[in-house]
Amino acid sequence: MPVDRLLLRMGGESGTDNVISAGDVLTLSVARSGYHVHTFRTYPAEIKGGPVMFQLRVGVQPLPSLGDQLDVLVAFNQEAWDLQHADLRPEGTLIYDPAMQEVPDGLKGAAYGVPLDGLARDLNLRKGKNLIGLGALSALFGFDFNQLQATVKEKFGTRPEFAESNRMALLAGFEWVRKNITGDIPLRLVPPHPREGSALVMSGNQAIVAAALAAGCRFFAGYPITPASDIMEELAKRLPKMGGAVFQTEDEIAAISAVVGASIGGVRAMTATSGPGFSLMQEMLGLATMAEVPLVVVDAQRAGPSTGMPTKMEQSDLNIALYGAHGDAPRIVLAPRSVEDCFYQTMHAFSLAETYQMPVILLSDQSLSHRTETLTMPNPDLVPVAYRQRPSGDAEKYRRYALTENGISPMGVPGFDPTPFTATGLEHDETGEPNYTPAMHTAQMDKRGVKFERVAELLCELESPLGCQACGVPEETAEVGVLAWGSTAGAAREAVEELAAEGYPVAALIPAVINPLPASRVRYFAHNLKAILVPEVNRSGQFAAWVKAYTELPLISLNKYGGLPFTPGEIRAKVRGLLDEVTHG
């Protein structure tokens, strides 16, 4: 049966079956063939051993989310079947290795036993099982074999000995299926729509790196932490060649401190971390607010509290991002909604940080960090590259913290501007000298507050790609609304777009700027709705509480907190229930 999209998952043993590397190369290969992709992966926190899975959603249309039930499960071992089969559609297809597992009872769909281990032994390959599997998948579902071969060669090594054994492994799987599996294959992907050039395939973290470089970031300090480390690793390869620097510090406090130092030294600077590291950074974020130092912090959220589940996703750091440091310390919080949005929001973060001289927090999460998606070439010119306003005129009259109408005061760059000043975390007067008078504290609090309120005014009306994303039926005719944030956007969009296409009065609004919240835009979205659902991956409904605080809207929370992202089906089911209530209620 020809299908226009396919959801396929491979499960195996970490460090043995090389499921992730096989998944990545298959993903790139089908994307090069012209399909859209959206991947998802889970892996143990341990390095060797433990179950690992890679999920590829591939189709001829854009795929905003990871999808729902699996069409195909490839089980490299018994454990993969045991752990994953509940997610397989009843009529879904199983591919397994007869040497590694029993044929499960009661399968409604097709099951193909491919001797992955046996073929690898025949070829005398210790680690070729994953490629044999890819060859088999290519033959079964119609993934372009030549493209797969070329991609494997490019990614897994062009040295003759690797290239030859990899080619043999792919071919062995491919030919075994051709020879031994006859008759109708239940699912076959229709050919992709022709398009100009192939799409990009990137992860959220890769998009953040590219955007940081585009925004002029030339300093990164960090401390290794899952799932943010690969931002540092990627920048460590690139920045030194571009006149920049990557500084691995002794802890996250030192990382954010070095970022504050680099920024006051005049360089656009960033760090990236996850929950435990972000907790450690709070005091220095307060200093950056007080001393008005531009910087960007990426928090790739993972399941907490405490060490939590380092390799699982959650959207539970919103509260600390909003309220983390002591004192009345405004900071901007952005939440990218897709891989492409990681690019735009990272550029946006630098632009806002530099313009308003304050910290900007980018709230990504584990699923967004490491999932890959196809995207068309982003347009970096959509976000102007900004740099802090610098002093001009009479250096003698320069005052670093001058009380200006919009709260922004020129920031001298040491070594370049003849305007020395001393920055401080103490309350200070316009020159920077410590000052604890009620009048000056009030005035400087207002300066920092007014700056922030300007951001709110500026961003409130901003629409996609930098501002609010809206989808579904026109808001005026919608009865049930979905208000989502961060990486839940994909599942929310897919659920709402499907329901709207089926004629249901459903719309979604997904802001990217979380603080300051575009409250008037949210109120407008809500004004005609009978019910508003807020799906988020945390238990306490942090975003719902934040929106309520701004808008006093009655919101209905849908919370999931098992370490996995929402699927569109979960949101769809809840919205259907709400539709029934509001129409029959």
Add this chain to the structure above:
Amino acid sequence: MANLVAQAYKSEVKPTWCPGCGDFGVLAALYPALARLELDPAKTMIVSGIGCSSRLPFFVKTYGFQTAHGRVLPVAMGVKIANPDLTVIAVGGDGDGFSIGGGHLVHAVRRNPDITYVVMDNQIYGLTKGQTSPTSPLGIKTKSTPFGSADTPINPMAWVLASGVSFAARGFSGNPKLLTDLIVAAIQHPGFAFVQTMSPCPTFNNTYDQWRGKVDSLPADHDPGDRLQAMAQALREDAIPLGVFYRQVRPTLESHTRVTDHPARGGAAAGFDVRGLLESYR
């Protein structure tokens, strides 16, 4: 910037220290050191943490940054990597540098940034009005240790020497002339230069008389190239030797980790075309 006199580095901000504070002596030694080196105030940054001594940047007419408690060194390293042409001087107290910021010291030492770090050591917490500090002597009675401190004090000089510091000196606020020489040598040293400065707190731990009696020059034949000799001097209990304990030249942090594409200079950081990089993801 020739002919700068010490007075030119003095800012309009009046020091907040108690009368008789050792930190006045340190400040009095710093101005002529800056003048002797003819440092351009617009190309010099003094970074500090929190504490009485960390107020110092306000009193100097260079760029300054008073950061958070204990974070002076990582901030200073960020400044130096981002802007390696700046002269970066870090200052602070014993609580800031050896207690809350103690974890950063050893890492700054091993990375060897070209930063001078002047620690004003008064063996007490002064700004919080008299609690025991990591260098307070064993048994000291303070507000937080009314029955006497049970903790053995840190020996900062031995600590940095053991960690592999490339320059270590000790001065005394009661001898600003020597201190000026030491600060000049520290700033001139290409690498991390640690200057422990005995700087008494007359209000909460008045050690003036005791230290005046104990300070001494390093032996005339002391070889600052010999780390074992330096360590032996650091461990002395009969005296507080002053001078350059140790000096070694090795590669600096910013010799390999530095920003050259500084946005204030114009250049790619102001407009890098990312499309080429994005193309590699096809």
